[in-house]
Amino acid sequence: MSSRQEALEEYARAIDDLRTRAEGEGMTADQFEKILSESLDEVNKEMNPRVSLVKSLRKWIIRFSKLLLLCLALYAMVSCHTPTQKSLSRHIQSFIYPFMRVFRKITLPILHTYPELAEWHEEPCLIRNPLYGFRGPDCWPCENVRSVLTFTTSPENFADTYFHSGVPFVLKGHAALVNKDKIKDLYSENQKIINRSAPRISAEHMESTVYMIDDFVKIPEYNLTDVHPDAHLTWKVTRSEAARVLKKLFPLPPFMPPNTEAAIQRFIFIDGPTAPTYTIPLTDFANVWVSQAKGARLLALNSSPQCIGRCYGVSILLQEGDILFYNWQFWRSRSLPVSGATDTTITFVGSFY
Known part of the structure; x- marks a missing residue:
């Protein structure tokens, strides 16, 4: 105990000596106390690193908690x-x-x-929010729809009348015509990109449930028309490289506004002549276009769950070269086979903001 007291006394004398020297050099008492305090803090950090870390962590937690509470308060205010x-x-x-x-x-x-x-x-969503629920739109735009409108030229008033609206229409004769041979040629010219970005095609009512694109292009046409007439194949593209390549065969619709952009996600459906009914999946954006590149399919538009009871279902025979536009906030679509069809069909689905 005496040795500790002696050490403290010696330390105090050293501090007094330093203070005297500092005053002789023109340093004020406040400046000296500040330097002394900073020096003691540094010594304390070196002697007690864990204590210093705990203090820093405590300060960070307090700051983070305050920020989190502020964000939660703002979120609650905006939500409620x-x-x-x-x-x-x-x-x-x-x-x-x-x-x-x-x-x-x-x-x-x-x-x-x-x-x-x-x-x-390039995935649209990595983690799904289980608490998120789609509220749905005000359904009045689709209440008076009883049939799908038909145009031979792109509607000039698209942005004002049809964009983000519940009024579907068909643009006749403006879809690019694409057969299986064109898909094969596209793959031959862009093998590396397609193999890297969109190599798989899922299948139903075939020998396999998944085909690699290089195996699919080798399947003869009669395999889909005669051997597996009820085959349904889905080629889904979610990466930008493959989407750019597909633009060569399936260009953007002429009515798409110039100040918006198409989603990267694309779907190509290849169906046998008697392929059963299937649902067109929801796209990244609600404004959907369906290009009938080959053959004909019957498209049924049923009212969305939010608009049941207020909007009526409609249907349209989508013939080769037609482009259907609709908004899935108001309509959910199903593709049905056409009675008496004998050829495969190719349907392209995209969306825009």
Whole structure:
């Protein structure tokens, strides 16, 4: 105990000596106390690293908790207060897509360095939110629809009348005509890209449930018309490389507004002449176009779950070269075989913002 007291006394004398020297050099008492305090903090960190770490971690947790509480309060206000929600949505709506586009461009150098991340990068959703529920639209736009409108030229008033609306229509004779040979030629010209970006085709009522694209192009035509007339194949594309390649065969619809952009996700359905009814899957964006590239299919549009009881189902015979437009917020579509058909059909499905 005496040795400790002696050490403290010697330390105090050393501090007094330093203070005297500092005053002789013109340093004020406040400056000296500040330097002394900083020096003691450094010594304390070196002597007690765990204590310093705990203090830093405690400060970080307190700051994070305050930020989290602030975010939760803002989220609760936006979620529960409808006027605030509508005001916020109206002001940020035009910034969402440009922000996501810039963010995607920023991540491209990372993808070039780590190409194996590309599959995750181009997925629309990695983790599903189990608490999310689609509220649905106001169904009044589709209440008076009794049939699908037909046009021979692209409607000039598309943006004002049909964009984000519940009114479906068919544009006759504007879809690119595509057969299996054209798909084979496209694959031959872009094998590396397609094998890397969209190599699999799922199948129903065939020998296998999954075909690699290089195996699919070797399947003879009669296999789908005579051997497996009820075959249904789905080629789903979710990566940008393959989507750009498919544009060569399946261009964007002429009525798509220039200030929007198509989703990367694309579907190509190849059906035998008696392929059974199937549901067109929901696309990334609600504005959907269906291009009938080969043959004919009957498309039935049923009212969405949110609009049942207010909107009526309609149907349209989608003939070769036709493009159907609809919005899946109001309609959910099913593809049915055409009675008496003897040929395979190819249907392309895309969407835009």
